[in-house]
Amino acid sequence: MKLLTHNMLTSHVKGVTKGYPLLIKATEVKVNEVDFNPQFVTRMIPKLEWSALVHAAEELGQRQDLPDELVPEYENNEEFLKKVHRVLLEVEVIEGCLRCPESGREFPISRGIPNMLLNEDEV
Amino acid sequence: MKLKELESWLQQVDAFEEPKILLEQYPTSPHISACMLYTIQNTFNDIEGKLVADLGCGCGVLSIGAAMLAAGLCVGFDIDNDALDIFRRNAEEFEISNVDLVQCDLASLEAEAYAKKFDTFLWAAITMAKTAVYSLHKTTTREHIQKKANDWGVKMEVIAELRYDLPASYKFHKKKSPLLNLIKGSVERKPFLDEKKHPAVIKLQLFFEKLVSWKIVIPKVVLE
Numbered sequence: 001m002k003l004l005t006h007n008m009l010t011s012h013v014k015g016v017t018k019g020y021p022l023l024i025k026a027t028e029v030k031v032n033e034v035d036f037n038p039q040f041v042t043r044m045i046p047k048l049e050w051s052a053l054v055h056a057a058e059e060l061g062q063r064q065d066l067p068d069e070l071v072p073e074y075e076n077n078e079e080f081l082k083k084v085h086r087v088l089l090e091v092e093v094i095e096g097c098l099r100c101p102e103s104g105r106e107f108p109i110s111r112g113i114p115n116m117l118l119n120e121d122e123v
Numbered sequence: 124m125k126l127k128e129l130e131s132w133l134q135q136v137d138a139f140e141e142p143k144i145l146l147e148q149y150p151t152s153p154h155i156s157a158c159m160l161y162t163i164q165n166t167f168n169d170i171e172g173k174l175v176a177d178l179g180c181g182c183g184v185l186s187i188g189a190a191m192l193a194a195g196l197c198v199g200f201d202i203d204n205d206a207l208d209i210f211r212r213n214a215e216e217f218e219i220s221n222v223d224l225v226q227c228d229l230a231s232l233e234a235e236a237y238a239k240k241f242d243t244f245l246w247a248a249i250t251m252a253k254t255a256v257y258s259l260h261k262t263t264t265r266e267h268i269q270k271k272a273n274d275w276g277v278k279m280e281v282i283a284e285l286r287y288d289l290p291a292s293y294k295f296h297k298k299k300s301p302l303l304n305l306i307k308g309s310v311e312r313k314p315f316l317d318e319k320k321h322p323a324v325i326k327l328q329l330f331f332e333k334l335v336s337w338k339i340v341i342p343k344v345v346l347e
Binding site: 004035047113 | 172173174193195196198202207208211220221223224225226227228237239240
């Protein structure tokens with residue numbers, strides 16, 4: 001599970017009003033090489049919940065020097081975009097779980113795939 | 124990448140080992156997948172550098188194709204563990220790094236939230252490029268879909284009949300190649316389908332001209 005994907009996932013447990021962001025508990029994390037596309041990163045940034053991304057990266061010990069707030073004019077800042085690229089696409093949670101911040105329900109991640117399926121009574 | 128090249132890559136993607144009848148799992152043929160993805164990219168530029176969602180991704184043939192056409196990231200969503208396992212194997216084998224997989228029930232996905240984030244949706248073997256939902260359905264389910272469409276306030280048109288080379292993998296399938304209808308739904312109420320901002324009708328015509336020229340679609344009289 002990449003952090004770009006994580007940034008979009010919410011918990012849909014019955015009764016939960018804000019199942020976002022999901023907390024990450026990782027037992028295995030990998031960092032892979034993914035081709036850098038600055039335009040893609042630039043376009044993704046406004047779609048992100050920035051603080052959720054920073055928090056997630058921190059939970060994985062992969063935050064490095066990612067800032068709390070977006071830097072101004074990031075479109076032209078290749079160094080910054082590369083940092084974002086790394087955190088969004090290159091860092092992957094292989095084993096662990098996601099936890100709904102409201103209900104505490106845990107969603108396992110195995111072999112890089114988060115399982116968001118709910119039981120019948122949770123839907 | 125040329126169409127032929129994409130198609131030959133997709134032919135090597137592993138499909139379902141034992142398709143599950145209850146989940147209605149059909150692999151999308153490499154030929155159709157390649158044609159569709161190629162059209163979506165070349166005519167509409169909706170894959171390269173985009174955030175793509177593959178809803179009901181199965182073994183990932185469309186996602187892998189999208190990744191090969193340089194999608195920024197293609198996220199596959201499916202309910203089935205076994206299919207996702209095959210998808211993951213496929214991605215490893217082809218060394219595809221710009222895909223991600225999520226196991227979930229599509230029925231419980233909050234469409235609106237995801238609609239704002241993703242650029243392009245691949246769904247049930249065809250696309251929903253921000254404005255219109257295109258989906259493939261068997262002829263026999265058309266009436267059922269029309270009823271659902273009416274319930275949801277969705278305007279539905281049967282656009283074309285597609286020759287779909289589905290092998291008789293299920294014992295009860297007597298016909299070898301069921302005709303599938305290409306259905307366009309334009310939802311009048313949901314916010315992400317705003318036809319004034321995105322001329323879906325024009326896109327649709329172009330899309331079909333391409334598919335017709337490749338002889339994989341037989342245009343049919345539009346019902347509405």
